[in-house]
Amino acid sequence: MKNLSPELLQKYAEIILATQSKGYTINEENLRKVAKETGKESILKEIEEQLRIKTDTKETTNEYKSDFLQKKQKPQKIALNSATSITTKIFVGFGALIGIIFACIWYFSAIVSIPKRNSVVFYDAFTTAQGSNMWLIYADYKDNTVINLVDGKNKKLLKKIESTISRPKTEVIDNKIYLFDDKSRFEARNSHTGEIILNDELLAKQFPQLKNGIGTTKYNAGWLDIVTKQGELFYYYLKTNKLCNETEKKNLIENYDKQAFNKFSWGISENSTALKSLMLTSKKASFYRENEYKHNYTHTINQSNWEKLKNNEKMYDDEKLIFSPEKTFLGAEIIYGDSLYCVIRHQTEIGDNAKPIFSCIGVKEKKILWEIQNIDPKQSALLAYLDKTYISSLLCTRYNNLLNISTQTCKIEGKEKGWRFYPVSCQIDIQTGKVLWECAPTY
Numbered sequence: 001m002k003n004l005s006p007e008l009l010q011k012y013a014e015i016i017l018a019t020q021s022k023g024y025t026i027n028e029e030n031l032r033k034v035a036k037e038t039g040k041e042s043i044l045k046e047i048e049e050q051l052r053i054k055t056d057t058k059e060t061t062n063e064y065k066s067d068f069l070q071k072k073q074k075p076q077k078i079a080l081n082s083a084t085s086i087t088t089k090i091f092v093g094f095g096a097l098i099g100i101i102f103a104c105i106w107y108f109s110a111i112v113s114i115p116k117r118n119s120v121v122f123y124d125a126f127t128t129a130q131g132s133n134m135w136l137i138y139a140d141y142k143d144n145t146v147i148n149l150v151d152g153k154n155k156k157l158l159k160k161i162e163s164t165i166s167r168p169k170t171e172v173i174d175n176k177i178y179l180f181d182d183k184s185r186f187e188a189r190n191s192h193t194g195e196i197i198l199n200d201e202l203l204a205k206q207f208p209q210l211k212n213g214i215g216t217t218k219y220n221a222g223w224l225d226i227v228t229k230q231g232e233l234f235y236y237y238l239k240t241n242k243l244c245n246e247t248e249k250k251n252l253i254e255n256y257d258k259q260a261f262n263k264f265s266w267g268i269s270e271n272s273t274a275l276k277s278l279m280l281t282s283k284k285a286s287f288y289r290e291n292e293y294k295h296n297y298t299h300t301i302n303q304s305n306w307e308k309l310k311n312n313e314k315m316y317d318d319e320k321l322i323f324s325p326e327k328t329f330l331g332a333e334i335i336y337g338d339s340l341y342c343v344i345r346h347q348t349e350i351g352d353n354a355k356p357i358f359s360c361i362g363v364k365e366k367k368i369l370w371e372i373q374n375i376d377p378k379q380s381a382l383l384a385y386l387d388k389t390y391i392s393s394l395l396c397t398r399y400n401n402l403l404n405i406s407t408q409t410c411k412i413e414g415k416e417k418g419w420r421f422y423p424v425s426c427q428i429d430i431q432t433g434k435v436l437w438e439c440a441p442t443y
Helices: 006-021 028-037 041-071 075-113 200-206 246-258 287-292 303-310 381-386
Strands: 120-128 131-139 145-151 156-163 169-173 176-180 186-190 196-199 214-220 223-228 233-237 242-244 262-269 278-284 298-301 320-323 329-337 341-347 356-362 367-373 395-399 402-410 422-429 435-439
Touching: 006 028, 006 041, 028 041, 120 169, 120 395, 120 402, 120 422, 131 402, 131 422, 176 214, 196 200, 200 214, 233 246, 242 246, 262 329, 278 303, 278 329, 278 341, 298 303, 303 320, 329 395, 329 402, 356 381, 381 402, 381 422, 381 435
Parallel strands: 262 298
Antiparallel strands: 120 131, 131 145, 145 156, 169 176, 176 186, 186 196, 214 223, 223 233, 233 242, 262 278, 278 320, 329 341, 341 356, 356 367, 395 402, 402 422, 422 435
16 A cells, blocks of 8 residues: 555545445455445546555566666676665665655544544434433444434534443334344343333343343344243244243234234336336235334336236235325335325436435325425535435334435535535425424534
């Protein structure tokens, strides 16, 4: 790396920071993946090309010098040139060392100055009867996990909590935030207060089967696989607070699948044109489907199945048509959908001059409730950013008429020069489309 220009070193460091911000391990595969996602592949190619040219030039120069010394120079001059070469190498090496030291100082100062924004492992907003707040979980440069509870409406830090769960994986179940790590540790916290309501010690006190202590735990699609210190295996179902052995778990799943209730999801038509149709359907809920799809599950419906649903023909899993708007939408993408509402992003026209539109469809009202166009970044930086980029990283939750939209990767125009993403949440009145508040915490 000492042969690279300072500009390329800085750009390379930005790719490394972006890779860390997504929680990836720093290796060649992940660096290439992030560079491709962010349009910086050309930087890696330029670095490789410069390193190759420098290496080829060095080898050619050394070969030429060796041949020249052997054929044309006298022995005393060879000794003199060798001494000069050694002195030159010392100075060049010293200069390169100073350059590397300055590059490292810049790199680590950048990491230390923004550890909380570039090591976010979880970010989401929640609304309950007790109010709305946001969760910002990050790992600092020492891998300590810190939880910030933020009042998004008033942009105020409510509470800062340190957790023993290192770089946790997270699950949200019934307004409880579960944190799991690779060391068989877990904890569940109240989404409003942040207080611990369950961990391995509290769980062992609840059930006599676990009285000798919990050895290891592993999260698996709604279940917590528990091995006691005596080597016994149990399964804890998080939604119902039930501890089972293997036979009891099998019976619970079979009984669950026999229950007659449906899971709603929005489908989007699969066709060759940019015009997309939407359809709300219901399927017979199974245990694994209920626990597999956590956030706004949507699916693509091919033309054959679309016609069958329209004609009320029998479908696999008893899927049925509930509602389908008559209007078709250009380039439609579903942001959020449930049994009552569907929020989508679509376009005004085809081509480079197309402008995005955000619309909300009401199932009960059977019409479009509102449309938003030409969003001012000062009103909502998140929605303005969604005008220009993909939406796969969004997390959305609804409580009554309040819709929370969150992402860990929003670029805020004018906030800071350079390539950097921020966690942002906003709350929308889903009946009117009015942005009630937006917050981008940087604690």
